[in-house]
Amino acid sequence: MPQPSWKVNEIFYSIQGEGRHTGMPAVFVRLAGCSMNCPFCDTKYAARDGKTMSAPELLAALSAWPAKAAIITGGEPTEQDLPALIDVLKQAGYQVHLETNGAKDTDVSQADFVCVSPKKYVSAEMLKKADVIKIVVGQDTDLDDLQKYYAYENAHTQIYLQPESNKQENIDLCVKLLKNHPAARLSLQMHKLANIR
Numbered sequence: 001m002p003q004p005s006w007k008v009n010e011i012f013y014s015i016q017g018e019g020r021h022t023g024m025p026a027v028f029v030r031l032a033g034c035s036m037n038c039p040f041c042d043t044k045y046a047a048r049d050g051k052t053m054s055a056p057e058l059l060a061a062l063s064a065w066p067a068k069a070a071i072i073t074g075g076e077p078t079e080q081d082l083p084a085l086i087d088v089l090k091q092a093g094y095q096v097h098l099e100t101n102g103a104k105d106t107d108v109s110q111a112d113f114v115c116v117s118p119k120k121y122v123s124a125e126m127l128k129k130a131d132v133i134k135i136v137v138g139q140d141t142d143l144d145d146l147q148k149y150y151a152y153e154n155a156h157t158q159i160y161l162q163p164e165s166n167k168q169e170n171i172d173l174c175v176k177l178l179k180n181h182p183a184a185r186l187s188l189q190m191h192k193l194a195n196i197r
């Protein structure tokens with residue numbers, strides 16, 4: 001039986017800069033490829049370039065660092081064999097966090113934390129599986145869409161509003177929206193503000 005492998009854009013050790021786990025040291029596994037092509041994408045390089053890695057190669061790369069938390073991001077992780085990757089990392093003792101656009105319904109039941117950040121379209125099933133629904137808010141954001149996402153809030157799922165590109169006008173808009181919907185939270189891209197790589 002062929003062993004699973006993944007096209008990986010980069011693996012690096014840093015600090016989670018966004019959302020509920022801001023400040024947590026973790027190894028980032030950035031998978032290559034994303035078919036969404038958002039105009040504001042800040043990881044366009046990951047849509048193109050990647051190196052094929054097997055499970056042993058991936059785990060060997062991750063073992064260079066002491067953290068036992070791994071954040072799978074992209075590109076878009078659900079465009080590859082994500083359940084197998086989560087399984088490999090869990091079996092190696094990692095706490096596994098996932099960042100996805102949620103467009104494709106995928107088995108993420110083994111992940112410890114799932115952040116869905118909807119873009120042009122999103123699967124309702126993935127929204128139900130999210131621990132956090134992270135909405136990127138810019139001046140072009142259709143604010144009526146927010147009501148649709150608020151409907152998924154419950155004891156398990158929380159909404160975070162993240163100002164696009166940390167721009168002040170978008171921060172101001174998020175603060176205004178949050179004051180009208182206090183169950184949600186603000187997510188700033190702390191790693192960019194603090195120049196952390």
Ligand code: SF4
Nearest residue numbers: 034036037038041101
């Ligand atoms: S879904 Fe995410 S990774 Fe894909 S193009 Fe959009 S912002 Fe970039």
